[in-house]
Amino acid sequence: TSMEKQFEDFRVKLDEAGSLRERIRAVVNEIESITRLMHASLLHVHQSRPLSEVLEKPKAQVDGLKELYGRLAEVLCECPGEYYRFHNDWRSETQTVVSLLAFMHWLETGKLLMHTEAEEKLGMNQAEFALDIEDYLIGLCFLSNEMPRYVVNQVLAGNYDCPRKVLRFLTDLHAAFRMLNLRNDFLRKKFDSLKYDLKRVEEVYYDMKIRHLANGDSAEDNGTQGQS
Amino acid sequence: TSMEKQFEDFRVKLDEAGSLRERIRAVVNEIESITRLMHASLLHVHQSRPLSEVLEKPKAQVDGLKELYGRLAEVLCECPGEYYRFHNDWRSETQTVVSLLAFMHWLETGKLLMHTEAEEKLGMNQAEFALDIEDYLIGLCFLSNEMPRYVVNQVLAGNYDCPRKVLRFLTDLHAAFRMLNLRNDFLRKKFDSLKYDLKRVEEVYYDMKIRHLANGDSAEDNGTQGQS
Amino acid sequence: TSMEKQFEDFRVKLDEAGSLRERIRAVVNEIESITRLMHASLLHVHQSRPLSEVLEKPKAQVDGLKELYGRLAEVLCECPGEYYRFHNDWRSETQTVVSLLAFMHWLETGKLLMHTEAEEKLGMNQAEFALDIEDYLIGLCFLSNEMPRYVVNQVLAGNYDCPRKVLRFLTDLHAAFRMLNLRNDFLRKKFDSLKYDLKRVEEVYYDMKIRHLANGDSAEDNGTQGQS
Amino acid sequence: TSMEKQFEDFRVKLDEAGSLRERIRAVVNEIESITRLMHASLLHVHQSRPLSEVLEKPKAQVDGLKELYGRLAEVLCECPGEYYRFHNDWRSETQTVVSLLAFMHWLETGKLLMHTEAEEKLGMNQAEFALDIEDYLIGLCFLSNEMPRYVVNQVLAGNYDCPRKVLRFLTDLHAAFRMLNLRNDFLRKKFDSLKYDLKRVEEVYYDMKIRHLANGDSAEDNGTQGQS
Amino acid sequence: TSMEKQFEDFRVKLDEAGSLRERIRAVVNEIESITRLMHASLLHVHQSRPLSEVLEKPKAQVDGLKELYGRLAEVLCECPGEYYRFHNDWRSETQTVVSLLAFMHWLETGKLLMHTEAEEKLGMNQAEFALDIEDYLIGLCFLSNEMPRYVVNQVLAGNYDCPRKVLRFLTDLHAAFRMLNLRNDFLRKKFDSLKYDLKRVEEVYYDMKIRHLANGDSAEDNGTQGQS
Amino acid sequence: TSMEKQFEDFRVKLDEAGSLRERIRAVVNEIESITRLMHASLLHVHQSRPLSEVLEKPKAQVDGLKELYGRLAEVLCECPGEYYRFHNDWRSETQTVVSLLAFMHWLETGKLLMHTEAEEKLGMNQAEFALDIEDYLIGLCFLSNEMPRYVVNQVLAGNYDCPRKVLRFLTDLHAAFRMLNLRNDFLRKKFDSLKYDLKRVEEVYYDMKIRHLANGDSAEDNGTQGQS
Amino acid sequence: MKTIVSGTALQSIAKRPRTITTESYMKDAFANYAGYLNELNEKRERVVKASRDITINSKKVIFQVHRISRDNKEEVLKKAEADLVAVKDQYISRLVKELQGTDFWKLRRAYSPGVQEYVEAATFCKFCRTGTLLDLEELNAGLLPLSDPAIEPLQINVLDYLLGLADLTGELMRLAIGRISDGELDFAEKICRFSRDIYRELTLVVPLMDNNSDMKTKMDTMLQSVLKIENACLSVHVRGSEYTLLGSSDPSFLMGVPDMQS
Amino acid sequence: MKTIVSGTALQSIAKRPRTITTESYMKDAFANYAGYLNELNEKRERVVKASRDITINSKKVIFQVHRISRDNKEEVLKKAEADLVAVKDQYISRLVKELQGTDFWKLRRAYSPGVQEYVEAATFCKFCRTGTLLDLEELNAGLLPLSDPAIEPLQINVLDYLLGLADLTGELMRLAIGRISDGELDFAEKICRFSRDIYRELTLVVPLMDNNSDMKTKMDTMLQSVLKIENACLSVHVRGSEYTLLGSSDPSFLMGVPDMQS
Ligand SMILES: [Mn+2]
Ligand SMILES: [Mn+2]
Structure with missing residues (x-):
């Protein structure tokens, strides 16, 4: 019958x-x-190991990641126009990836990963397979969440200039x-947490400042750990 | 700065x-x-009003609906490849639409709306703007959910042939x-409810049959209410 | 350090x-x-197809199943004494298996699958890899859950003796x-559902009896569908 | 009948x-x-009573506990190979036991209880009756949960070296x-809480350090309260 | 301290x-x-065994029960005025007891157990140890729940007068x-179920009446099964 | 029918x-x-920009706000006596408005906005359209939430007198x-947070005092940033 | 210290205890707020109590109506109606007195449960009496005499009316089962049609309601009630048809068991 | 028709309306049950109302206590204590009158919230006055005069006392933050020790309590409160230590800001 044909x-x-x-999930x-x-390695930064080692x-x-995203792209190629159909299956992992890459980039250059x-870095610069903006932004919020702990541990390691630099970055x-008009609830919530991170870093900088531990702002340097 | 430019x-x-x-939501x-x-009008079928009136x-x-789906298509045209990005904003309503159309179609013809x-009917027969299969299937499950009540009320109105016909359809x-390998949890759950509907209709038909109230199966007719 | 050694x-x-x-789950x-x-095929019994066909x-x-349970046994062999550690990973599926085998057995012989x-049938007759009693019992309860529907559909197909036979079995x-002192909550609940199945079958038999549709109890026959 | 025999x-x-x-539960x-x-006694540690008293x-x-685990072992001996069948009946209590023993051990020696x-200590060093690794690990997480409060109260009692020592331990x-690949959801969640404990202790240590209240790291000593 | 003393x-x-x-629970x-x-024995009434045997x-x-309630009374004597403190520990069982006693009483006399x-019967006719009225009423509702099944099975056994008698009783x-003002609580829910039991018994009574199977009311007898 | 008429x-x-x-929500x-x-602009106060600029x-x-509240009043005029029906639709935003106005007022005058x-300021001084007192009070609590961050940043900018002034105000x-009797509601929770804000400001004040950074109270000035 | 801006008064209050340094302008204002909150809370408490009284007594009216049977209709309804009037005069009137002159919506959550139960009871009585729906206008007209004519009278709002109506179907379901047992099949079918109508009308109204999450739950329960009524009607209908098929000469037989003893 | 067992009376009642065929033995008994249930429900309502009154007024006492500061202690506590006596004399006494002569456990759920709040208020006052825990015996001794001496007096049971005590820690936490702000560090540390003690004692008692799921939730909240107190003490302690390190000659400075204006 036509019903059977249809259901077949x-x-x-x-x-x-x-x-x-299933193939997406495997990747x-x-x-x-x-x-x-990567995350486990990066956490060594809180033990104040030298940056190069961290x-x-x-x-x-990173190259491994890039290759995996290449495979993801191939799978999605088979169903053009359905990027967002499967987006949920890999978005949270991609947000983590962004946060890690952004952290590494910031540690090296003191700059925001654009x-x-x-x-x-992920080979996502294709028309059909780009990095969703919200995923990128959420990744940045995760990055900021790591900052208060980073600052505290840097101070414990004697790097008193760190709070000022991180504060400026945050x-x-x-x-x-704040320029964005955030309607996405999850992103908005993560942005709220960014405010708390900022506040905490301000407080640490304040602690340094009133104890005259922080250097002045005159000497500029790239990177986040002077001597790394 | 480049950061500002990017966020702009x-x-x-x-x-x-x-x-x-927002425009999608308005539609x-x-x-x-x-x-x-439409649903409220169709509920009159349980009051056993004549089919034509119902x-x-x-x-x-239906034409109004078609026009609205036309407008939806136009909006989605502006973001090619992002059908599934906004799918959640209109899928549940579309499932309801399918169930109503399928119910009307079945009342008129006794056949499944393909x-x-x-x-x-919705003008969704375009490459870029088709009716998602899962939405269609969930709509059919909603349709089946209406059947036990329909059968009961038809019998109450003296239409003793109804259970047999509905049973055959279900x-x-x-x-x-059952031919499908359902991985979608929601659809699977709805399909379970279809089984209960089937069981309930079986029972009503059984009650008619053992009392010799149901007609024989000999005379076939289209439509679900003989004299409508 | 010894801590590291231990965690390693x-x-x-x-x-x-x-x-x-993971290997268990794959099996x-x-x-x-x-x-x-198997379940989908067995459901044809409700459409009153001939038993042999069903x-x-x-x-x-069944042989396929047996082979799979053989592979399960092999995996569990590698961790002697840990049958119950992984039991939850396969118990619900095994209960379903029992209910299907018991249904098939009952359809063929009219007897309970011991x-x-x-x-x-599953090759679970080994010291280290036996069929848990509770799983077997729960499977039997699932079997009974199918009976009311079976009885109703048999009557619809004109097999008026079926209710009596099923009633006797249930x-x-x-x-x-009732001989068991059930402490397991889930099993107890399933047993309650068995009571409802029994009550429903009683009612169907009652319907037959007061309408003089059921035969007397004199003629005994094995199997559940006399003439199939 | 054979059915009756089977059910008997x-x-x-x-x-x-x-x-x-029931016997397991009694134990x-x-x-x-x-x-x-034991827990209530150990809570005295927050009142800064001398360690010997605490x-x-x-x-x-502890001997009482050991005896009870001995009785548990005896019961489980009667059903070889079914350790994991009854595991749920005593695992949560055993996790608590581990956390208490580990806390006591750490207070005395400053070292992790292996x-x-x-x-x-529990007499569980038998082939058939060992301490499940996950239970041990969860117990350690509970131990870490007690640490931030301990550190706070030690500082309140004037023991300014405590944060540094606890931080090193945590x-x-x-x-x-982090060496483990945690698939168990509960354990993973508990491990997340360990991270928060670590962060909190870092903060307390930070507060001490920037105020020059913490001693230097030079003088090493076992135990956690210098003079206990 | 006085605080410790109080808590001790x-x-x-x-x-x-x-x-x-614990002693209450043991009882x-x-x-x-x-x-x-008792319940298991009484269920034989559905297999239409002679009343005396059932x-x-x-x-x-019953005497055993009475003795147990005597022991319950003794325990509660030790805490005068705290009957309702422990009520929840035995109320559901007592409701079942009431329903069984009422069923037996009704089977013997055709009357309601007051x-x-x-x-x-339970030795609860003491100032400090009476039968809670709500428990008694809930017990009566449980009694009514057994009636539809009883009536169906009696008819199956050829006792066509039974429905009329049960109907009159219910x-x-x-x-x-209906004289009671209830709250939206458990008792009201059970009372609703009584209405459904009544309706079901009426239906069976109709079935008898339609088929002129029920005797007239001329020959009255005590008890509910004529020849027991 | 009259029922239809009523529902119509x-x-x-x-x-x-x-x-x-909808009109209310648009406003x-x-x-x-x-x-x-406004909030984004006011946040510049934490970057220690001159008050006039901030x-x-x-x-x-503010005039824009007043006009919007005028429009709100107009809408509510159409349903006299139903102010509180729609209150939830604008209360949280109004609490924010109060907190911003109170912050600005305090920055300018050092006094509480009554x-x-x-x-x-909002044109809500009408019989039918007044500012709900609880909303006003919650707004004040939000105001206090901004204070700890403000104080820290003022100190970072070298305004060591600020903590004393803020402390006195809070x-x-x-x-x-404390004169209010609250329920266990949102306002009480916000009031609790006010206590924490007060405590944090005190701590900063101590920090200044310890280091003899704060000036005496001799030179009083309007506003909160002396020389802005 | 009158104001924070004036340093001149400093010396004079340096020794005053700290807690009464609270600026008096704040103090006066907050004394007002404190009074306002106290009064509001106390009024809320009184309203909650009145609402509970209305609830318990409306429930009694509903149980009274359930005592109806084929032969005592008039007697039962008369008592129920009298009780309902008593609820209005004794308890609703207390609510009216509390709320008069205020925005009725402010304390709605405090009195809504009672009012809903009252609506349930009043519409239930009316349906049993006339087979029709007591409409809101009529209901509210009955409340007018309770209010001081000088000011805006308390009127039940549409939302509470609809929420009460949603609960009515549960009672109608119980009534229908009882009526079928009593052989009042016509009555049962009337209930069936009536509750279907209410359900249908409500489906159209629910999405428009202010805060309809409660109502959505109630609609689910309500559909269950309607289904129960329909299924009960079906089962008696099917039996009736069989009876006709069997060729009984006395079709009135199925209309109950009045002759059970005969 | 007196009994179902006798067929002889059949003819005489065949025409009687059906609903009053209810066997009179049932009818009489159920009339009794109906009376019992009505009275019970009405009593329960009165008890709930008394409980709500106790709650709202006990809360007021708690807020009064929170108005304490270094310099108005006596005045504030005096008023709180007087208010507490008023709660007892006006509202608890009403509860006592309702419950006297009954099993106090039967309606416990109806009055427990009020009693718990009263315990919270009474123990809070007492702690601020003496730094000690008001024990149950003392509390109950205060209730004795309310009862008719002839019969068993209403006494607060251990469970309600412990549940009230569990809530006390939340108020102690608020008090501690306030005392630290006011420079009363000793007071704060006393609160810290006191709430730690209560928490510790309760951990031992909770598993023994009758139905301890509520209590378990409260214990979680309570631990949070204790941690907040400890952390607040830590932060002022650390600052104080730094101050000592910096070599201040005036250690009393950290004890508040009395000299803020000087
Ligand atoms: Mn109701
Ligand atoms: Mn409280």
Whole structure:
């Protein structure tokens, strides 16, 4: 019957979509594994290990990530126009990826990892396979969440200038976010947490300042750990 | 600075997406209003009003729906490849639309509204703007949920043939669904409810049959209410 | 350090347990697929197809099941004494398996599938890999849940003797269950549902009886559909 | 009949399992009582009572615990291979036991209670009756949850060296946990809480350090309260 | 300190209450065991065994129940004025007891077991240890829940007069319940179910009447099964 | 029918209320936009910009706010006596408005913005359209939430007198709030947070005092930033 | 110290205890706020109590109506109606007195449960009496005499009316089961049609309601009630049809069991 | 028709309306049950109302206590204590009158919230006055005069006392923050020790309580309150230590800001 024919047709299509999703999840699981390792390495920054040592391993893994995103792109190529159909299956992992790349970039250069830079690092600079802006922004919020702890541990390690630098960075980032008219609830909530991070860093800087531990603002330097 | 430039850029893009979403929601609100009216009119079927009277109003509104889906298509045209980005904003309403159209169609013809027929009625037969299969299937499950009540009220109104016809229809529909390998949890749950509907209709038919109240299966006729 | 050594040790052990669990789940997924197919075939019994036709496909798949349980046994062999550690990962599927086998067995013979028979069919008659009694019992409750629908549909198909036979079977099963002192909450709840099934079958038999549709009890026959 | 025989058999087996479980629960209730008393005694540590006084009572009860675990082992001996069947009945209490023993051990020695040490203290160093690794790990997480409060109250009592020592301990413990690939959701969540404990202790240490209240790191000593 | 003294005092009192509760629960467990056996015996009434046989065992156990309630009374004597403190520990079992006694009483006499009669049977006719009226009423609702099944099975056994008698009884009971003003609580819900039981019994009565199966009312008899 | 007529009537009335609500929300959205801008401008106070610069933009927008509240009043005029029906639609935004106006007022005058002053500024000094007192009070609590950050940033900018002034203001405000009897509601929770703000400002004041950074009280000045 | 801006008064108050340094302008204002909040809370309490009284007594009216049967209709309804009047005169009037002259919406959450239960009871009585829906206008007309004519009278608002109506279906379901048992099949079918109508009308109104999450839950319960009524009607209908098929000469037989003893 | 067992009376009642065929033995009994349930419900309502009054007025006492500061202690506590006596004499006494002569446990759920709040208020006053815990015996001794001496007097039970005490820690936390602000560090540390003690004692008692799911939730909240007190003490302690390190000659300085204006 035509009903049977129709449902036979559905069966094929739903199975295709199902196997596509499974392949996506397989790739995403690998991405998740790599980010867990990268994250674990990066956490050494709180133990005040030298920057070069901290960054060595995670930097070595960026290429692996890029390759995985390449495979993701290939899968999504098979269903043009359905990027957002499967977006939920990999967005949270991608936000983590962005936050890690942005942290590494900031540790090295003291600068914000730009959207296009992130896309390049992940090979997502294609028409059909770009980095969603909200994912990028949420990743930046995760980055800021790491800052208060970073600042406290840097001070414990005797790096009293760190709070001032981080404060300047977060103040700029905060100002930039404020330009946006955030309607996305999750992003808005993460942005609120950015405000708390900023407040906490202000307080640490205040602690340094009133104890005359912080240097003046005159000497500028790139990077976040002077002597790294 | 480049950071400001980037966020300025984001602001524009996020605002665009936001206003797109608002326009989609405005259309969806209108769709929702119409379906509410259609549904309320269709509820008269339980009062055993003549079919022509029951269907008059909802049929008159199908064109309105089609126009609204036309407007939805126009909005989505402006962001090619992002159908699924906004899908959640209108999918539940569309499932309801499908269930209403399918109910009307079944009342008139005794047949299942096919996917392509539904697409035609809504003007969704375009490459970029088609009716998602899962939405169509969930709509059919909603349709089946209405059946036990329909059967009960038809019998109350003296239409003793109804249970047999509905049972045959639901049995076929159930068999068709069983061909699918349902991975979507929501759809799977709705399909479970279809089984309960089938069981309830079986019971009503059983009650008629053992009392010799149901007619034989010999005389076939289209439509669900003989004399409508 | 000894702490590191200890955690390194843990890492190995936890990873082993994790991969064991993954292998178990892979097998269980296959079991689940087969039972879905078997169940779908068995549901034809409600459409009153001939018994031989109904049972053909599911019977063909029992060997497949047995092989899968063999693979499960192999995996569990690698961790002697940990049968119950992973039990939750496959118990619900096994309960379904029991209910299907018991239904098929009852359709063919009119008798209850015994625990040892179920174990044999699945190759679970080993010291280290037996069929948990509660799983078997829960499977029987699932079996009884199918009975009211079966009875109604048999009557609809003109098999007026069916209710009496099913009633006798369920009455015996119910009496047997009542011998148990059920402390397991889930099992107790399922047993309550068995009571409802029994009550429903009583009602159908009552319907037949007062309408003089049921035959007397004189002629005994094995199997559940005399002439199939 | 054979059905009756089978169910009679089940009745015996289920009753045996039931009474086994009751005996387990009786023992577990006693374990729970003892841990409650031990916990309440250990809470005195926050009142800054001398360590010897704090530990006196709980240490006296360790033998009682060991005896109870001995009785548990005896019960489980009667059903070889079913350790994990009843695991849920005593795992949460055992996690608490581990956390208390580990806290006492740490207070005395400043060192982590090793898995084998915990097993010895409880007499669980048998082939058939060992301490489950996840239970041990969860117990350690509970231990870490007590640390921030401990540090705060020690500082309030004038023990300014405490934050540094605890921080070092937690940093090591955190690093050790990070080696694991945690798939167990509950354990993963508890590990997240360990991170918060670490962060809080860092903050307290920071507050001491910037005020020059913490001593230098030069003088090493075992134990956590210098003069205890 | 006085605080410690007070809490020590509380612990003693609460321990006492706890052990009281344990003793209550021990008694209640025995009550529950007996009611389970009584219930199982009474269920034979659905297999249409002779009334004398059905009632023999349960009647023999009423004295056992009375003795257990005597022990309950003794325990509660130790805490005068705290009957309702422990009420929840035995109310559900007592409701079951009431329903069984009322069923037996009704089977024998065709009359409702009165509150004072129930109290007497259980030795609860004391100032400090009476049968709570709501428990009694809920017990009566449970009694009515057994009626539809009883009526169906009696008819199956050829006792066509039964429906009329049960109908008259339930009609009276329903009328009596309607005198009460209830809250939206458990009792109201159970009372709603009584209405459904009444309706079901009426239907069976109609079935008899339609088929002229019921006798006239001429030959009245005590009890509910003529020839028992 | 009269039932239909009545419901038609309800639909009309509810539609009216609905469109009223939509108009209210439209106004509230504009209020929200303005407050967002005002807030963003005011946040510059934390970057220690001169007061005149900080206040310039937000002061310019107060008239806009007043006009919007005028429009709100007009809408509410159409449904006399239903102010509190729609209160929830604008209360949270109005609390924010109060907090901003109170902050600006305090920055300029060092005094608390009184309820009647707030009403005047917003044109809410009408019999039918007044500022709800709880909203006003909650607004004041939000105001206090901004203070700790303000104080820290003022100190960072070298304004060492600020903590003393803020402390005096918050102390007074806290004393005033203590006159109220609150329920366990949102206001009480916000009042609790006011206590924490007060405590934090005190700490900063101590920091200044310890280091003899704060000036004496001799030179009093209007406003909160002496030389702005 | 009158103002924070004037340093001149400093010396004079340096020794005054700290807590009464609260600026007096704040103090006066907050004394007012304190009075306002106290009064509001106390009024809210009184309103809650009145609402509870209305609830418990309306429930009694509903139970009274459920005592109806084929032969005592008049008697039962008379008592129910009298009780309902008593609820209005004794308890609603207290509510009216509390609320008069205020924005009725402010304390709505405090009195809404009572008013809803009253609506449920009043519409239930009316339906049993006339088979029609007591409309809001009529209901409110009954409340007018309670209010001081000089000021805006308390009127039940549409939302509370609809919420009360939603609960009515549960009572109608119980009534229908009882009526079927009593053989009043026509009455049962009237209830069936009536509750279907209410359900249908409400589906159109619910999305327009102010805060309809409660109402949505009630609609689910309500549909269940309607289904129960329909299924109960079905089962008696099917039996009736079978009876006709069996060729009984006395079709009135199914209309209850009045002759049960005969 | 007196009994169902006798067929002889059948003819005589065949025409009687059906609903009054209810066997009179049932009818009489159920009339009694109806009376019992009505009285119980009405009593429950009165008890709930008394409980709400106790709650709202006990809360006022608590707020009064929070108005304490270094210099007005006596005055503030005097008023709070007087208010507390008024709560007892006006509202608890009403509860006592309702409950006297009944099993106090039967309606416990109806009055427990009020009693708990009263315990919270009474123990809060007492702690501020003496720094000690008002024990249950003392509390109950105060209630004795309210009861008719002839019968068993109403006494607060251990469970309600402990539940009230669990809430006390929240108020102690607020008090501690305020005392620190006011420079009363000793007071704050006393609160810290006191709430730690209560928390510790309660951990031992909770598992023994009758139905301790409420209490378990309260224990979580309570631990949070204790932690907040400890952390607040820590932060002032650390600052004080730094001050000592900086070598101030005036250690009393940290004890508040009395000299803020000087
Ligand atoms: Mn109701
Ligand atoms: Mn409180």
